[in-house]
Amino acid sequence: MKYWLAKSEPDVYGWDDMVKEKEATWDGVRNYGARNNLMAMEMHDKVLIYHSNIGKEVVGIAEVSKEHFPDPSDHTGKWASVKFKPLRKLKKPVPLSFIKTVPELKDMVLVNNTRLSVQPVLEEEFEKIVALSEE
DNA sequence: GCCAACGTTGGC
């Protein structure tokens, strides 16, 4: 079981849109690092969904419901896409500004490489964020 | 709206 974090701008496609559609196709990723992460995902891996720009917070947990396949929005055949199924919304969103103050989370890619839109998360980090969302 | 950080492109 692996853990990930995926970013999305909520005014383009956010948590609520995922829930409405029951399953989200994560396409349009045009960054090699992010693509490599998409391709490393396996069924049922857990994914934190993060809202960038508006909110700047982790809002929910999803799981991988379809492993990588060619990105339908791409015609070069270079890019990959996956599908996520929303599992549950966090009781309380966990904002980036707060994550930055938590010593256990200071090494998260989210904090150190703000521009990577699909990134790995350690199990401890994942658990910590879930715990923080329930305080 | 600005700007820093980073990734990608293209000239050499």
Next chain:
DNA sequence: GCCAACGTTGGC
């Protein structure tokens, strides 16, 4: 293969 120029992302 290096590096400058440029474009994009995303926090503030």
